Amino acid sequence: GAVVSQHPSRVICKSGTSVKIECRSLDFQATTMFWYRQFPKQSLMLMATSNEGSKATYEQGVEKDKFLINHASLTLSTLTVTSAHPEDSSFYICSAPGTGNYGYTFGSGTRLTVV
């Protein structure tokens, strides 16, 4: 089945630094990638939708200059958290649409801790 590989799985960084998270579709072409954030004991919240070859669409309240999304190819989408702060510490996860009634394929998630 469709696989989305997400890296890194876990990262600890200092405040003020930037962190890049990658999601690769391994055996299919993902023209769209959804990026979510999940705080402890809360639901997954959609941050933005990236589309190959065009600008990402951000949800209300998500700073596009802070969360840079690039979808330069049909198999790679990246999220860069710039000038990270402790409040950015969260579980970030990507997802690509599947086909038919098979739902969506998720990456394994990235647990970001900003110290």
Added chain:
Amino acid sequence: RKEVEQDPGPFNVPEGATVAFNCTYSNSASQSFFWYRQDCRKEPKLLMSVYSSGNEDGRFTAQLNRASQYISLLIRDSKLSDSATYLCVVTRGNNDMRFGAGTRLTVKP
């Protein structure tokens, strides 16, 4: 009002029990419906799609009522391994998914 609402639980049930989760959604134009399972600190995994005709997969039964904008999941003969958070997911026409906050289930021996 949240677009997808679920009872957060937790539901604590003994092995072998039957448990039901409910979910309501506010966007009448929603197109596809799913139940996902999420284990602690892991990515969600598709449990089953939900159809108006209802669908069953082993011990799991899902139902959709479009008129009431209501989705349900029934788990029969609960196993310890069923302990997880169950997420109700609704997609819009542009394919993006909206998640409920999840319902936590703990099955105890």
